[in-house]
Amino acid sequence: MRSLFYFLLSWPIKMLVRCKILPDNPQESLELENDKSVFYITRHQSASDLLTLQMTCKKLNLPDPLQVVEINGKQFNRCLCLDKPSSVLPWRKVGDTLAIEQGQALLKHHQENLEEDAKLVPVNIMWGRAPHKEKANVGTVIADQESPSWFRKFWIVLFSGRDTLVRYSKAVSFREMVEQHGSDEVAAHKLIRIARFHFHRQTIAATGPRLLGRQQKFTALFANPSIKRVIADEAKAKGLSEDEVKKQALGMMNEIAADYRDSTIRLGQRILKWLWNRLYDDIEVKHGDRLRELSQAGHEIIYVPCHRSHMDYLLLTYVIYQQGLATPRIAAGINLDFWPAGPIFRRAGAFFIRRSFKGNRLYSTIFREYLGLLFSRGYPVKYYTEGGRSRTGRLLQPKTGMLAMTIQSMLKGIDRPLTLVPVYIGYEHVMEVASYHKELKGSSKQKESAFGIVKAIRKLRNYGNGYVNFGEPININEFLNNQVPDWKQSIDPIDPPKPSWMTPAVNSMANDVMREINKAVALNSVTLTALVLLTSERHAMTREELVEHLNFFLDVQRNAPYSEEMSIPEEDGEALVEQVIKLNKVDIKDDKLGQILSLDENASLEMGYYRNNIIHAFMLPSLLCRLLKSYEKSTTEDLVANLSTLVNLFKAELFLWQDKQEITAQVEGLLALFAEQNLVKQSKAGYWSIIDEHEQGYKLTLLASCVSETVQRYAIVMKLIGQLQPVSRSTLESDATALASRMSTLHNINAPEFIDKKAQSAIINALREHEFIYSDDNGSFVATASFADLDQLIRDLTDDDVLQSILHS
Structure with a gap:
């Protein structure tokens, strides 16, 4: 009879229920070995819950929760349920489920059979995501989910079935439970209690805490001692009555406060799902x-x-x-x-x-x-x-x-x-x-x-x-x-x-x-293409060159990533170029030899925005390449020392995170990659040098160019400090901005941040924080003893033509 009932009920469940399953790939996180070793535990002994669980298990190729499992001649229900549905009649009591007995039987079985190790998978089935309200209404009473009767569950499935969340949690080992807590009734009670608390936490996380209405929030705020005090002080200071100030306060509360509605969220997520499908190929999380x-x-x-x-x-x-x-x-x-x-x-x-x-x-x-x-x-x-x-x-x-x-x-x-x-x-x-x-x-x-x-x-x-x-x-x-x-x-x-x-x-x-x-930066086709093209001469490349450089930039992050938190595309350079062309981000010119991809003036400005999204991730590799190009021979220790100085200096502006240990690890990873690709070599004495700048070294040259504008801005500020000290902040900022504007015109630098006064101020702050300059008694900036070494390092890293323009301005 139960099988017939479930069969008949499964049809409306299939029509009315749409599930969001979490996590996205539960099979991987569950790590299940075979069908017999899998058991489930849910909150409610409800036919609709069990059929929904069965439906999702079928979709995920997991064992059927309605099956009876036979292990060593003993039969066990595959699904344990914590609570029975409440009765439609409020005076009628409902007994307990068999969860404790089933749990204890499984624990005893593992106590007696040391080779067994079944897994218990908690599955929380949430019908709708509406939070409970402080004040109950008709909808709350009808669709209450604490332990709903069949009548309430009918309305829940009808109105919330298409917004059902099924969350699979990490499997619990019965073997570990037995070893840690034994197999008696106390251990079974502990297992059930933990599961109940686990489901409660998950439900609160999905729905949020009890919902306060706007008026309830205002009442709570007016009862707040700090607000009471400020109202009294305002009334006294401005010669108003407290009621008048309260009226002003209420207006401010109305201006500030949210008016959260679950119905808006439900409708919004449906609209947004449709919108994202139209706007985006994918949303990667x-x-x-x-x-x-x-x-x-x-x-x-x-x-x-x-x-x-x-x-x-x-x-x-x-x-x-x-x-x-x-x-x-x-x-x-x-x-x-x-x-x-x-x-x-x-x-x-x-x-x-x-x-x-x-x-x-x-x-x-x-x-x-x-x-x-x-x-x-x-x-x-x-x-x-x-x-x-x-x-x-x-x-x-x-x-x-x-x-x-x-x-x-x-x-x-x-x-x-x-x-x-x-x-x-x-x-x-x-x-x-x-x-x-x-x-x-x-x-x-x-x-x-x-x-x-x-x-x-x-x-x-x-x-x-x-x-x-x-x-x-x-x-x-x-x-x-x-x-x-x-x-x-x-x-x-x-x-x-x-x-x-x-x-x-x-x-x-x-x-x-x-x-x-x-x-947590995410690299993508547009940001990487922007970084490569904007550092190339005239912002143009053949398709083959662009693909080659994109692959090289991908190799840099795959072998020595900026951080473990970042996202790196799995595609190769060719696929990234196809995506950029599809998005109409580049101009394409065909000739007899192939395609040339370029950026016009307007496109260069736009792509500068995307380049800046990821420039920080390539700051260390770019500086390393610049050091290799500027100094014919450098030991790993020399490179790390110079990079530590520069990274620490650039941290405040670009929010870099690497310390000396991480810098060392990334430098070693990058040098190993460059050596593997025959870009650099290390002498027996431990000195690194570029192998052939014309044969393959152009890859390092392009990567080194990514940091050009940052280095140039430092060269401008440091030149002015050396020339004008002692110099006031206002004069230094003004002159640095003016000189940056001139360099922008002379050398076709169109990045808005290059001539931004706030960017010059950030450089001044970094130099002062790291004690390369200090303020004298009049508040003017003066160089410290360590300034000269940094000034020489920055000059060595600055392109010769730009440096000459800076020094002679």
């Missing part, structure tokens, strides 16, 4: 398993991505949802709060932030406490430390306000670990690139509007691939334990102070975040 592990461990996740495009908001939220996790509350600029985008973003979890809090104590307090409320309630959060979208393609210097408020929230005594997850987001095409160049040339930034959305939609086309790489998480608790061992002494649940260690700790954390973002 790396290290998504880190997010699930953090959520499973009870961490409060704070996503900190780089900011390339308005697409970032949508893409990252979509990817997080597809990873089976609750979507974050997103800090968005107030410029995006326009109709109709603002209300939609707000319902998708966006809360809005003004560009400046300066002089508005009431607003800054409300925003800080709103952020603290999100953390204390356990909501995942996403904010951008760059503050805005990068117009150059490089990471911007971080703005530390949100990180400071995050730590201030911790000083109120949040009891769960807060963890920052740096995220690298990359594209083969960024739709705003053209407007970025207009802004860099002096055009005013266009205000976001509904008309702008319509205009952008009309321009939508194939954008190639998108990339979302989750970097190494930074546990804020552990970070503070290392940086400020006594930080917990500053905890105050009511009014935490701003301790003296706050600013340096926040600055250090911000730089760590940016370095981790850059470590």
